[in-house]
Amino acid sequence: xxxxxxxxxxxxxxxxxxxxxxxxxxxxxxxxxxxxxxxxxxxxxxxxxxxxxxxxxxxxxxxxxxxxxxxxxxxxxxxxxxxxxxxxxxxxxxxxxxxxxxxxxxxxxxxxxxxxxxxxxxxxxxxxxxxxxxxxxxxxxxxxxxxxxxxxxxxxxxxxxxxxxxxxxxxxxxxxxxxxxxxxxxxxxxxxxxxxxxxxxxxxxxxxxxxxxxxxxxxxxxxxxxxxxxxxxxxxxxxxxxxxxxxxxxxxxxxxxxxxxxxxxxxxxxxxxxxxxxxxxxxxxxxxxxxxxxxxxxxxxxxxxxxxxxxxxxxxxxxxxxxxxxxxxxxxxxxxxxxxxxxxxxxxxxxxxxxxxxxxxxxxxxxxxxxxxxxxxxxxxxxxxxxxxxxxxxxxxxxxxxxxxxxxxx
Numbered sequence: 186x187x188x189x190x191x192x193x194x195x196x197x198x199x200x201x202x203x204x205x206x207x208x209x210x211x212x213x214x215x216x217x218x219x220x221x222x223x224x225x226x227x228x229x230x231x232x233x234x235x236x237x238x239x240x241x242x243x244x245x246x247x248x249x250x251x252x253x254x255x256x257x258x259x260x261x262x263x264x265x266x267x268x269x270x271x272x273x274x275x276x277x278x279x280x281x282x283x284x285x286x287x288x289x290x291x292x293x294x295x296x297x298x299x300x301x302x303x304x305x306x307x308x309x310x311x312x313x314x315x316x317x318x319x320x321x322x323x324x325x326x327x328x329x330x331x332x333x334x335x336x337x338x339x340x341x342x343x344x345x346x347x348x349x350x351x352x353x354x355x356x357x358x359x360x361x362x363x364x365x366x367x368x369x370x371x372x373x374x375x376x377x378x379x380x381x382x383x384x385x386x387x388x389x390x391x392x393x394x395x396x397x398x399x400x401x402x403x404x405x406x407x408x409x410x411x412x413x414x415x416x417x418x419x420x421x422x423x424x425x426x427x428x429x430x431x432x433x434x435x436x437x438x439x440x441x442x443x444x445x446x447x448x449x450x451x452x453x454x455x456x457x458x459x460x461x462x463x464x465x466x467x468x469x470x471x472x473x474x475x476x477x478x479x480x481x482x483x484x485x486x487x488x489x490x491x492x493x494x495x496x497x498x499x500x501x502x503x504x505x506x507x508x509x510x511x512x513x514x515x516x517x518x519x520x521x522x523x524x525x526x527x528x529x530x531x532x533x534x535x536x537x538x539x540x541x542x543x544x545x546x547x548x549x550x551x552x553x554x555x556x557x558x559x560x561x562x563x564x565x566x567x568x569x570x571x572x573x574x575x576x577x578x579x580x581x582x583x584x585x586x587x588x589x590x591x592x593x594x595x
Contacts, residue, residue, distance in 0.1 A: 245464035255460030259287025291438030303328035314549035369508030377413035391420030497572035
């Protein structure tokens with residue numbers, strides 16, 4: 186009898202082991218033991234979606250007409266509402282029919298956009314550190330990634346130009362993400378005008394991930410890539426309802442901009458799916474139409490949590506700046522606290538001995554080493570407790586395993 190061996194596709198073999206896997210496995214093990222883990226590892230909002238959205242979802246879900254297949258690119262009224270939102274918030278005019286498409290969350294849309302734009306031999310430029318799908322979406326499409334150190338200034342753009350000048354064939358795609366995940370780095374008005382000029386100079390298509398574009402603090406307003414003159418000539422932008430409206434589980438996002446790129450994604454999605462559950466699409470229209478006040482309140486909540494976390498981290502000696510956007514704090518820990526270990530092993534120790542789950546910076550790229558990403562998803566008391574647990578561990582004091590108990594996020 187011969188051994189039967191199943192070989193996955195080469196694209197699967199190109200993917201490295203999932204660096205969050207060890208942390209997730211230990212977190213699950215602890216929870217099975219009924220140990221209370223303070224989970225700040227993922228940008229997964231624990232606060233609820235707006236009541237009006239939930240009410241509309243329930244109403245629409247009861248209508249049998251919404252139980253049928255929808256449209257893979259989203260119903261027209263939903264796309265029209267997103268176009269109206271871009272006009273209202275960023276003074277960007279979009280054609281709902283050809284320049285807006287709904288996705289099963291922006292992550293799905295981004296990955297399939299890479300499939301629509303890239304193939305074997307094609308190259309994308311991605312900053313380091315980066316949200317993992319920005320790298321592995323390219324890899325899954327058969328493309329190659331050229332990493333440049335993350336920045337938000339002319340030096341960063343000059344590094345991109347240098348790659349374009351010396352790489353042959355030239356890169357096909359530039360992937361940007363501001364406000365940035367994981368570092369929360371932001372850009373100001375004018376940055377994207379230079380990006381557009383760079384893209385036109387090197388015939389470089391642009392994808393802007395704007396997932397945290399509405400999660401801003403201290404009066405800062407994140408500029409949209411599409412608001413730059415000529416941006417629609419060279420690229421697209423992805424947005425999501427997950428973060429601003431606490432609708433992560435609804436799985437709904439958008440791509441907007443260059444009609445050729447949007448059209449290419451529409452072609453791919455036409456083969457892959459029949460669209461988002463129509464009740465969710467209808468509820469999402471209500472979110473965008475009536476949710477500006479909700480976003481403002483949620484941002485104030487995140488800003489307060491940000492202040493609590495940054496103050497506590499600075500007190501225990503971690504190098505931490507106040508981010509002006511996103512739902513994360515990016516912080517550098519003193520090397521002596523980890524006993525010489527890198528961020529992944531240190532994060533494992535914090536989970537194992539301090540009962541706190543945070544994301545190791547190395548999971549986002551080489552330039553993330555010795556940093557941590559902390560998600561502002563818990564209430565203030567739980568955030569303070571998390572930093573106390575970390576501080577006790579750093580001082581070689583054991584943290585007792587607390588049993589889990591229901592906690593209401595405030």
